[in-house]
Amino acid sequence: MSVEAIIFDLDNTLIHRKQAFAAYAERFVERFIVAEGPEKREAVIERMRLADQDGYRDKRELYTELHADLELKNPDTTVQEMLGFWYGEFHKFTVLMDGAKEVLSELRSRGLKLGIITNGSLRSQQAKIDRVMLRDYVDSIIVSGGVHIEKPNPRIFELALQELEIADPGHAWYVGDHPTNDIRGAQSAGLHTIWLEGFMPWEEKGIVPDDQIGSLREIITWLDRQSYSANTEEGAS
Template identity: 85%
Template sequence: MSIEAIIFDLDNTLIHRKQAFAAYAERFVERFIAAEAPEKREAIIERMRLADQDGYRDKRELYRELHAEFELKNPDTTVQEMLGFWYGEFHKFTVLIDGSKEVLSELRSRGLKLGIITNGSLRMQRAKIDRVLLRDDVDSIIISDGVHTKKPHPRIFELALKELEIADPGHAWYVGDHPTNDIRGAQSAGLHTIWLEGFMPWEETGVLPDYRIESLREIISCLDRFSSSTNTEEGAYECAVDYDKVEARDD
């Protein structure tokens, strides 16, 4: 089966959100929180990381909690000011995952169509994409708030396939870090899946990725093996997921 398109998640797949949040949290503490001792600052930053839930926490709820919990430099600081700081500053800390640009360039040189599907707000996700100049590297960008559906619903993957003019979802691969939103979601829409491990623990039940990689650069070798073997059992085995490391849970 031929490969016509490869579609990527954004956060912790093409860009390193965890690294960006750590740098942002330091700036946030410096701006708003009374914490002079280094160990106290480190504890607050770690508390922020956990409360953020890797970006899946409602932002207004998050900043209400932080506002109530921490000692503020200025007691008159409002939750709205903190939210404004988030929307105005976080995207400035966006950094690419190692190898992102090189992999996208190589895939495009091979004639593959490329896309991004990401959950999140139009404003923030567009700002992050533009900060690291990804827009011209792909043919389609689907942001959940712009299409009123989000991963893992299969509809958002179907919209991307339509934009890329891919009639058969089996001719597309989806790359992401989230076992549910990315792997289960893409498989429910009929795409092949590649799990970028190292960011999210595997806690999905009844679903496994087609391929597992530890770095984006491994996509190229998987693609080469897949193409040269024309999807024979031997070729698929070399790139296949290591089932000893990623287990489906039975609970």
């Protein structure tokens, strides 16, 4: 099977959003919230983590809820101030997934086209990408907020294929952690899929990923297997 392009999700795939949010939440509590003692602080951070829903929660809705439910250091703090803190600070905590740049460099050295498709606001996602300097490692970056289409809509995957000049979606693979947005979405557009385990539970019925990995570094071994299989088939023919 020919592999011409590999496209990646961003959050909890190329970057470790869960780690970033934990560090950001510490700073947020320090700035806005009364949380005396480590147990109280830990409880507030866990409250924030659950309310955030791994980034899938509307941000104004999230901070309206936190503003109402948590004890504020300054009663005059507004929801807008909290939102401003999010947009101004969260990207600063962005951390790469282990091996991300090494894997991208190796894939590019093998002649593959590389892309990113991510849901989120254009401002936030671009800021994360630039914070960890991923832009030069890929050929295409599509953010849902910039094209007004969100995963799992197949159209967003089709846009990436067009930018990468991949005529046959069967020659492209998509790597992501979300069973619905990433795996179902990519398959609906005709791409093959690799599920990165460990971040989202598998609750999708009726679909399975073409392959699955526990870390980004496993993609190199996976690609070697694909190349070996393709060479074997070619030799047999």
